[in-house]
Amino acid sequence: MxxxxxxxxxxxxxxxxxxxxxxxxxxxxxxxxxxxxxxxxxxxxxAGGNHTDGPMIVAWNEEKTHVVMIREYRVVAGKEIVTFPAGLCDEGESIKEASIREFKEETGLDFHYLAQEGPRYTSVGLSDEKVHTVYGTFTGELSQKYLEDSELIVPFLVDREEAVRLIKEEEMTVRSAFCLQMFFRIGPLFELIP
Incomplete structure (x- = not known):
């Protein structure tokens, strides 16, 4: 080709x-x-370059019993979709900086960066969009006061039991579903491969 x-x-x-x-x-x-x-x-x-559009942020509490997710109204779906907080990098902003800013805006919580991987394609058959998956912990209280007027986002905490329910019953992005399954070690992959 x-x-x-x-x-x-x-x-x-x-x-x-x-x-x-x-x-x-x-x-x-x-x-x-x-x-x-x-x-x-x-x-x-x-030609061999590599770019990122922004971060998807997977954050957990100190006890590693809960992760932070959001319900966000997505125009294309016509409804709320469950996902991990995410966003675009502003001009000149690092992935770490964008993660801290976006996490605060979408959840009201403080994000404590630990690591990142990527960037990886989100939908390579349709777009060249790439994102980093960023990992860390969170502190603070959930809030919607930092949202932009154009955003309809509800942040919430997810434990293992709620993760199982979300995956079975609610619409969510594929990358968020995989991260949730990996964090809590749930789903068919862990049932098929002990």
């Missing part, structure tokens, strides 16, 4: 791109995708 060229078709917040490429049989093909940053960043990544 060989990429031939990229065509940009911008929107307000996203750029739509058409990637013209050659498949393994030499046939000309077109792949459509969206990007937050556009053609220049995609070309850098294809």
């Amino acid at each position: 060989k990429l031939l060229h990229i065509e940009e078709a911008p929107l307000k917040y996203l750029k739509t791109l058409r990637l013209h490429y050659e498949d393994k049989s030499g046939n000309a093909r077109v792949w459509e995708m969206v990007s937050r940053s556009g053609k220049a960043r995609l070309e850098k990544d294809l």
Whole structure:
């Protein structure tokens, strides 16, 4: 397979791109995708660069019995979706700085950074978006007073029992479901592989 060229078709917040490429049989093909940053960043990544759009934050209490999650209204889904707090990096902001800021905004809690991994793609068939998964602990009291007017977010604490219920009964992002299953060691993976 060989990429031939990229065509940009911008929107307000996203750029739509058409990637013209050659498949393994030499046939000309077109792949459509969206990007937050556009053609220049995609070309850098294809040349070996690496970028991040922001953090997804997995935070637990000192006793490691609860994690913080949010219910956020998502326009595309038309309803609230359960997820870990997350957000975009501001210009010049590090992943650690963005994690602390976004966690405070979305939960009212203080985030104490421990580690990060990534960046990793969120939906590689559709977008070049990549995020870091950031880990740490939290202190403070849940609050919605730091939310932006455009955000409808309810932060809440999740223990093991609630994690099992959430995974079975509520809509959540796939990456949040996996992180929740890993933290509490629940779900089919842990049932199938002792």
